């Protein structure tokens with residue numbers, strides 16, 4: 021109760037669906053959300069119950085994020101430090117979802133179909149399972165692997181890469197068994213990116229590969245995402261397509 025809030029400015033909060041007032045239906049979950057725009061949080065801001073483990077986890081996440089962005093830069097044909105140098109690995113939100121057992125799972129979902137709004141997601145999950153990805157119009161289970169992490173491309177990496185990387189549509193189903201716990205970490209860039217124009221990486225563009233998105237302000241895009249709902253028809257990214 022102490023942490024329960026929908027105040028965007030709060031770094032640590034506990035809430036149910038972020039779109040509770042705009043959505044037609046709600047997801048079967050509660051969420052603890054930690055915003056780390058600089059990766060260097062004051063430990064006293066973390067809830068005591070998970071302070072030590074979170075601080076330890078963040079250290080590893082930062083390193084893993086940097087390695088993943090090096091690999092992705094190379095895959096785009098850029099210098100290995102490109103994505104890191106523009107701030108991709110410099111900030112993230114850690115979100116811990118708690119999906120209670122559901123008496124009627126056929127009537128709801130853990131999380132509705134969506135693509136992550138950020139750049140890249142690193143997801144840790146417990147052994148219950150329920151995450152599914154959409155491929156060729158079919159849902160496929162992502163079976164949990166002990167000690168394994170799921171890496172998802174987000175909408176902003178689709179923009180940066182000018183559609184070379186595609187964000188992945190996914191959802192989580194509800195289940196009689198539980199609780200299921202999943203902890204996605206959303207990399208969405210350093211706080212300093214919020215006020216700067218954001219768009220496809222210039223080095224990737226040419227006459228043969230013109231920009232597929234207009235430049236936009238990250239803070240406006242994020243405001244659109246959080247003020248809409250996951251089941252809306254128009255996605256925030258659609259506003260910026262060329």
Ligand SMILES: O=C(O)CCC(=O)C(=O)O
Pocket residue numbers: 115117131136143145150151190191192202204
């Ligand atoms: O719980 C999961 O496995 C997925 C959660 C998710 O997709 C999200 O928070 O964006």
Ligand SMILES: [Fe+2]
Pocket residue numbers: 134135136190
């Ligand atoms: Fe997601």
